[in-house]
Amino acid sequence: MPHLNEYLKELRDRVEQGISLAFLDFTGKFEESNLERALQYSLAAGGKRIRPVIVAGTAEAFGADQSQWTGFAAALEAIHCGSLIHDDLPMLDNDDTRRGRPSCHIKFGEAVALLAGDAILPLANILILQYSQDISPSSKLDLLRLISDSTYEVCRGQVRDVELMKEARQSDSETLIRLHQEKTAALFKAAFVGGGLIADAGPEQREKLARCGESFGLFFQLADDLDDYQEGADQEGEEMVNLVNLLGRDEARLRLNALKSEIEELSTSMPIKPLLEALFSLIPVEDG
Numbered sequence: 001m002p003h004l005n006e007y008l009k010e011l012r013d014r015v016e017q018g019i020s021l022a023f024l025d026f027t028g029k030f031e032e033s034n035l036e037r038a039l040q041y042s043l044a045a046g047g048k049r050i051r052p053v054i055v056a057g058t059a060e061a062f063g064a065d066q067s068q069w070t071g072f073a074a075a076l077e078a079i080h081c082g083s084l085i086h087d088d089l090p091m092l093d094n095d096d097t098r099r100g101r102p103s104c105h106i107k108f109g110e111a112v113a114l115l116a117g118d119a120i121l122p123l124a125n126i127l128i129l130q131y132s133q134d135i136s137p138s139s140k141l142d143l144l145r146l147i148s149d150s151t152y153e154v155c156r157g158q159v160r161d162v163e164l165m166k167e168a169r170q171s172d173s174e175t176l177i178r179l180h181q182e183k184t185a186a187l188f189k190a191a192f193v194g195g196g197l198i199a200d201a202g203p204e205q206r207e208k209l210a211r212c213g214e215s216f217g218l219f220f221q222l223a224d225d226l227d228d229y230q231e232g233a234d235q236e237g238e239e240m241v242n243l244v245n246l247l248g249r250d251e252a253r254l255r256l257n258a259l260k261s262e263i264e265e266l267s268t269s270m271p272i273k274p275l276l277e278a279l280f281s282l283i284p285v286e287d288g
Helices: 002-027 034-043 051-061 067-088 104-108 110-131 137-166 171-182 185-198 204-226 243-247 249-266 272-281
Strands: none
Touching: 002 034, 002 051, 002 067, 002 110, 002 272, 034 067, 034 104, 034 110, 034 137, 034 204, 051 067, 051 137, 051 204, 067 110, 067 137, 067 185, 104 249, 110 137, 137 171, 137 185, 171 204, 171 243, 185 204, 185 272, 204 249, 204 272, 243 249
8 A cells, every 4th residue: 555655654764863863862972982883883773663663653643743752762762772782692592693784792792782782771761861852751750661661571581582492392382472472562562652651642542552562562473473484394403483383374374363453453442543554564464
């Protein structure tokens, strides 16, 4: 649908502009060192920017403007980027590349990468405090609490992932779903809820946004697993533990469609339908 593509491109362009300016403005306050270089390298690595797009799209759907959502959108993307810096380290996923470029630890060394990932945490708080205009102090506090809670959930999910890899193949779908509720869905939930908070959405709407975000996070992960799936065999030399291998392709497709229906049902009383349609256009659901 061309109008969805145009909507998403326009929103993503504004998100990219806003968070890039915020990142550069903050890191530019310090005398440049390898820490700032590593942060700029990782924060400017691109990607879909899907989490800040959700923040922006949700906030604007409920009546907020760009000056209000930029700080939280940038903070959430920073947390995501920081988690990727740490994920790529040899002690975790041991990935040498990220988005077609050397990973942060390959470019700057493991010690600097570890500290850059750590520095993301105070950076996210400052982005919310400094770049969230026309938002009440109590709402800023709510946003700080939201991003702290979701970041902790991501860390819990990563620990579950590490423990799961030690027990390769001795898992079940419910354990893996719980892992993805924390490691993947937590930031999506924060994106939807944060957008609602910024625009002063009511408690009932924020609850629906939270459920929508959690379901969308699982939808996103399951779609990614389906995309990576190789029926009947793992990738050579790798231990593949994902939902599709545990559920089977047909059951995974059924669950993916069920999650989409659940998200659409939750959104019926909220003004986020155009945003969701645009997001689903990025992640097409295969027919069974």
